[in-house]
Amino acid sequence: MANLKHTLKTNLREVYARVLFHTGLHAVVDRLMPRRMTILFGHCVDQAECNGFLPADMKIRADNLDRVLGWFGKRYSLDSIAGGHDKLAAGSDGKSVVALSFDDGYRDNRTALLPILQRHGASATIFLESRPLDEGVVNWSHKYHWVIAQPAAGDAPTEMFVRRYLTLSEDEAALEGLRRALEEDAGEDRLRYQAKRVMKYEADPVDRDRVIDQIFAGAGGDQAALCASLYMSWDDARALAAAGIELGGHTVNHVILSRLDREGARAEIDGCRASLARELGGGGTRTFAYPFGRRWDYNDETSAVTREVGFDLAVNTHAGTNGPGTDRMQLRRLPVDDTTPMHLLVAEACGGFDLLRRFGVDLSE
Ligand SMILES: [Zn+2]
The missing domain is CATH 3.20.20.370 (Glycoside hydrolase/deacetylase)
Structure with a gap:
């Protein structure tokens, strides 16, 4: 109805x-x-x-x-x-x-x-x-978007990002929310939206920023360069x-x-x-x-x-x-x-x- x-x-x-x-x-x-x-x-x-x-x-x-x-x-x-x-x-x-x-x-x-x-x-x-x-310094969401847009991130870049996040985070709320998003198995676009929502509203900001900084650096990200171009x-x-x-x-x-x-x-x-x-x-x-x-x-x-x-x-x-x-x-x-x-x-x-x-x-x- x-x-x-x-x-x-x-x-x-x-x-x-x-x-x-x-x-x-x-x-x-x-x-x-x-x-x-x-x-x-x-x-x-x-x-x-x-x-x-x-x-x-x-x-x-x-x-x-x-x-x-x-x-x-x-x-x-x-x-x-x-x-x-x-x-x-x-x-x-x-x-x-x-x-x-x-x-x-x-x-x-x-x-x-x-x-x-x-x-x-x-x-x-x-x-x-x-x-x-x-x-x-750029905020976490830009590092997230940057990582999943890299050619090396493959055809399921968000899934790859989320799996990496799961190995690095110590925040129960984020882990649970992201596992739920993965289990939905509803495709890359939906996962991109859901993962962002979890990181924005459910994750502990300190843990999130630490984890995303690590993933960003691991993908070869250069924060000063990213900030200067963006x-x-x-x-x-x-x-x-x-x-x-x-x-x-x-x-x-x-x-x-x-x-x-x-x-x-x-x-x-x-x-x-x-x-x-x-x-x-x-x-x-x-x-x-x-x-x-x-x-x-x-x-x-x-x-x-x-x-x-x-x-x-x-x-x-x-x-x-x-x-x-x-x-x-x-x-x-x-x-x-x-x-x-x-x-x-x-x-x-x-x-x-x-x-x-x-x-x-x-x-x-
Ligand atoms: Zn804004």
């Missing part, structure tokens, strides 16, 4: 979005609905030499992003998150805002994303994880800021903030803020993105600390639009990658799903 309901909802959402998009009704709904900011988020513009080994859902091809910005640029105001929020808060009339955001601080954001933004006369917000820029430098960040791009905070180590106590969360959030202020100067940064961004990845205390250290806007990764009354420490965002259909982005941005919700019908997510 739950499955049937889900299928029905997905199909209704598709049909509704296609009708809005292809008939031009989106423009009618857009005029009818209150002014809003729709925030899109991605990670990388596809550029093999920097991010070739990252999974497809973290990348968007330049031509696809160009198409998205071209479409929205004609009908909406393209801005950064802080810029767009100020426009909404000012209450003046005008077009609704579409704000593009990119998370983590990858090098392609300067080399590939910036030229695209400049062609469209658009700003955007880029959220930086500060440790890669400060120390040349992440931007502070010079890149300054060049982006000089070009009018907003830079925001995303913690020091890309951790799950809801798992930390108040002081731990403060160190991650304020540490990142301090690095940004030191390197970029000026009034510092206003906008923060919770790593992973789901409601279970942060909590009320996280939001309070984020505010206390000086951020006045924060974004999650739940779909929806934002109005002047939306909780400014929980602004919503829509993912955009090569598989995102334009009609779904448009149906959301024009206020199409907000309109249905007024009639008690929730077709979003």
Whole structure:
């Protein structure tokens, strides 16, 4: 029954979005609905030499992003998150805002994303994880993706990775979760997803980082080289800021903030803020993105600390639009990658799903 309901909802959402998009009704709904900011988020513009080994859902091809910005640029105001929020808060009339955001601080954001933004006369917000820029250290998930993308990892690279992890780890929770994932025997893609989930949510972070460092080194990984090719430098960040791009905070180590106590969360959030202020100067940064961004990845205390250290806007990764009354420490965002259909982005941005919700019908997510 739950499955049937889900299928029905997905199909209704598709049909509704296609009708809005292809008939031009989106423009009618857009005029009818209150002014809003729709925030899109991605990670990388596809550029093999920097991010070739990252999974497809973290990348968007330049031509696809160009198409998205071209479409929205004609009908909406393209801005950064802080810029767009100020426009909404000012209450003046005008077009609704579409704000593009990119998370983590990858090098392609300067080399590939910036030229695209400049062609469209658009700003955007880029959220930086500060440790890669400060120390040349990348978090565990990139070492994981790098190892399983190596040609030497064979045709079942994730299985090979997981079996190696099982021999090195002393963490019962991780061992049990990974054994369960292997037993499922549901193919490489499913295992890749499940192994990542176990390492993210079930594993002890200290044991995990130690084990992955060992596997990474054993596969010939060079952390400094990986970091230099994958992440931007502070010079890149300054060049982006000089070009009018907003830079925001995303913690020091890309951790799950809801798992930390108040002081731990403060160190991650304020540490990142301090690095940004030191390197970029000026009034510092206003906008923060919770790593992973789901409601279970942060909590009320996280939001309070984020505010206390000086951020006045924060974004999650739940779909929806934002109005002047939306909780400014929980602004919503829509993912955009090569598989995102334009009609779904448009149906959301024009206020199409907000309109249905007024009639008690929730077709979003
Ligand atoms: Zn992130």
